[in-house]
Amino acid sequence: MALRVNLLVNSSSFYKFTSFVPIRSFSERVSSKPEPSSGPETTADHLIYTREHFALKESLRKIIDQEINPHVDQWEAEGTFPAHKIFKILGSAGFLGVNKPVDSHTLQLVCFRSVSTVLMEYGGLGLDFSYNVAVSEELGNIRCGGVPMAIGVQTDMATPALARFGSAELKKEFLVPSIMGDKVACLGVSEVGAGSDVSSIITKAVQKGDEFVINGGKMWTTNGTQADWMCLLANTSDGPPHRNKSLICLPMNLPGVHIARKIDKIGMKSSDTAEVFFDDVRVPCKNLIGQEGMGFTYQMLQFQEERLWAVANILTTMDTVIQETIQYTRQRKIFKQPVLYHQAVYFRLAELQTEVELLRSLLYRATALYIKGNDVTKLASMAKLKGGRLARELSDSCLQYWGGMGFTSDVLVSRFYRDSRLMSIGGGADEVMLGIIAKYMDTVPRK
Ligand SMILES: Cc1cc2nc3c(=O)[nH]c(=O)nc-3n(C[C@H](O)[C@H](O)[C@H](O)COP(=O)(O)OP(=O)(O)OC[C@H]3O[C@@H](n4cnc5c(N)ncnc54)[C@H](O)[C@@H]3O)c2cc1C
Numbered sequence: 001m002a003l004r005v006n007l008l009v010n011s012s013s014f015y016k017f018t019s020f021v022p023i024r025s026f027s028e029r030v031s032s033k034p035e036p037s038s039g040p041e042t043t044a045d046h047l048i049y050t051r052e053h054f055a056l057k058e059s060l061r062k063i064i065d066q067e068i069n070p071h072v073d074q075w076e077a078e079g080t081f082p083a084h085k086i087f088k089i090l091g092s093a094g095f096l097g098v099n100k101p102v103d104s105h106t107l108q109l110v111c112f113r114s115v116s117t118v119l120m121e122y123g124g125l126g127l128d129f130s131y132n133v134a135v136s137e138e139l140g141n142i143r144c145g146g147v148p149m150a151i152g153v154q155t156d157m158a159t160p161a162l163a164r165f166g167s168a169e170l171k172k173e174f175l176v177p178s179i180m181g182d183k184v185a186c187l188g189v190s191e192v193g194a195g196s197d198v199s200s201i202i203t204k205a206v207q208k209g210d211e212f213v214i215n216g217g218k219m220w221t222t223n224g225t226q227a228d229w230m231c232l233l234a235n236t237s238d239g240p241p242h243r244n245k246s247l248i249c250l251p252m253n254l255p256g257v258h259i260a261r262k263i264d265k266i267g268m269k270s271s272d273t274a275e276v277f278f279d280d281v282r283v284p285c286k287n288l289i290g291q292e293g294m295g296f297t298y299q300m301l302q303f304q305e306e307r308l309w310a311v312a313n314i315l316t317t318m319d320t321v322i323q324e325t326i327q328y329t330r331q332r333k334i335f336k337q338p339v340l341y342h343q344a345v346y347f348r349l350a351e352l353q354t355e356v357e358l359l360r361s362l363l364y365r366a367t368a369l370y371i372k373g374n375d376v377t378k379l380a381s382m383a384k385l386k387g388g389r390l391a392r393e394l395s396d397s398c399l400q401y402w403g404g405m406g407f408t409s410d411v412l413v414s415r416f417y418r419d420s421r422l423m424s425i426g427g428g429a430d431e432v433m434l435g436i437i438a439k440y441m442d443t444v445p446r447k
Pocket residue numbers: 153186187188189190192193194195196197219220221222223265268273422425426427428429430431432435
């Protein structure tokens with residue numbers, strides 16, 4: 001793989017990650033500024049990360065520090081961020097297609113009655129999902145939840161099914177530009193009347209000739225006001241609810257696609273969230289991802305990656321919030337001693353850090369099993385459940401130790417308090433995770 005990565009490095013921009021970035025020696029590490037993360041980030045014997053993972057993380061950190069973090073406060077205030085600009089930077093450096101196919105495929109095009117064979121390059125790095133986890137962990141260093149979430153929608157929510165099941169032609173039109181950062185993607189699953197119960201969506205795509213005619217609407221669409229295309233889940237037949245749905249690549253500039261509103265939220269401020277309506281939108285049938293009727297199944301598969309991605313992302317922020325709480329409480333004195341030195345405070349922080357490490361172990365175990373081809377729905381659901389609950393506990397406990405400062409908008413802990421609340425709701429609420437886990441435990445009463 002090193003050779004392939006080096007080739008990629010030579011052929012791309014400044015930020016393209018390199019496999020030859022030396023891992024810093026232990027002595028260097030202990031003498032340098034402590035990393036906010038308490039995880040085994042730079043050890044050579046990491047459970048799932050190799051030198052390449054660390055090189056990838058290091059390159060991404062440069063982009064975060066130079067191109068993203070300096071602007072986060074402004075984007076949070078504006079309620080949106082320039083997705084096209086940031087995705088182009090990330091895409092040019094390879095970060096939007098880490099586990100997407102790189103392989104050449106032959107695409108048969110019928111032109112003027114003759115069939116020509118074209119070599120297709122998808123532009124991904126062709127790495128396994130553990131690299132997505134590494135990227136997601138690193139994106140947790142962005143000082144808000146909205147921007148990483150928008151990136152995660154592009155890489156691990158709207159595109160996995162297309163990469164896995166889409167036709168070569170469809171990949172060329174939607175996947176390649178999404179990997180390169182030329183197109184912004186969004187995911188259209190949730191509706192006004194259907195979130196937790198995905199099977200009850202009512203948006204319809206009715207086949208008329210060689211087109212689908214789409215009517216309905218989507219709610220809570222992340223990137224919705226900026227997206228060039230949507231990975232849309234719609235009912236394509238009247239069959240049973242788990243077999244009547246399909247995923248369709250829907251260009252957002254088609255007549256009949258209306259952005260009804262940008263939703264005002266308590267957190268994830270820099271991420272635009274839209275309500276979208278479809279009024280007789282006509283899409284070619286070739287925009288169907290994989291097989292008709294398999295959309296629900298594809299979406300459930302896609303959820304495994306989405307949930308692991310979300311956990312990896314929130315872990316880093318939890319580490320940072322603990323570290324910043326330690327720094328603040330160490331210098332803030334109450335009753336003639338630092339806040340930190342009260343046993344209730346440092347015991348609580350020790351307990352929270354322990355929980356973070358437990359969650360990290362679960363994430364790495366689930367990831368290791370997933371890249372070996374196992375179904376990790378149960379473990380991914382457990383990790384997502386625990387991630388949501390721990391983020392709520394941790395942000396609340398840490399914010400408390402900041403006193404009045406924790407109640408201001410000036411500190412990361414208060415932003416995390418607002419942003420992380422979504423983890424227990426979005427992408428499957430805690431109760432949905434409990435339902436999945438219980439099904440795997442075979443404890444759900446049969447009807
Ligand atoms: C900021 C944001 C961004 C989002 N981005 C996207 C996106 O890009 N694309 C997309 O498709 N969706 C997106 N969503 C939607 C998100 O996935 C849904 O909000 C989520 O699935 C919950 O659905 P709902 O809001 O309709 O809540 P409901 O389905 O109405 O559920 C309400 C509550 O019921 C409880 N509940 C659920 N199931 C059970 C059960 N079995 N037993 C007991 N209680 C239960 C839970 O506490 C849940 O919170 C986003 C949401 C938000 C807020």
